[in-house]
Amino acid sequence: QVQLQESGPGLVKPSQTLSLTCTVSGDSISSGDSYWSWIRQPPGKGLEYIAYIYYSGSTYYSPSLKSRVSISVDTSRNEFSLTVRSVTFADTAVYYCARVWSSSWAFDPWGQGTLVTVSS
């Protein structure tokens, strides 16, 4: 059964760059039957889609975040990553990675999430 695990710093200063990695276990990112995504949730608020990527490197971004985010994949490490540039307090959130099945377009499963706080 596939599992996803987010990792990265829990604290980032305003105007700096936030970088997170999602490590996939139990299946290969290169299997070709899925896309790999990032979603975030500010404290006490709802879910916000950020981006997803295919193992080949094709990328798709939320229009509202596209100018500040980048998603990448490392098939040799079975990982994919997210970078958010010029962070502000509004980027404080739990960041989740999730699998997107190309057969159904469902987000399943999700990682446990990692809290990133933007604070000086």
Next chain:
Amino acid sequence: SYELTQPPSVSVSPGQTASITCSGDKLGNKYTFWYHQKPGQSPVLVIYQNNKRPSGIPERISGANSGNTATLTISGTQTMDEADYYCQAWDGSTALFGGGTKLTVL
């Protein structure tokens, strides 16, 4: 831009049927997905492509989608169903989430 609208909260008595709606322009023309999220936990898929249940999701949870509204129905609601529920759809290559509905069982 496309938006999905959910009621902030729904209350139901144990054993009764809970219905959570998700509204969007011509939403019936899109596939709708539903996730539940319990406090401190990650979202879990409970319905995909309008009305399909992943393995492990009980039959008392069902979904429908028509016109401008998708509905998640939980029959014989149990205290374990208390959670936040989010609808989700795709607008082209962009995923959209509703604002979430807190289901209270009391």
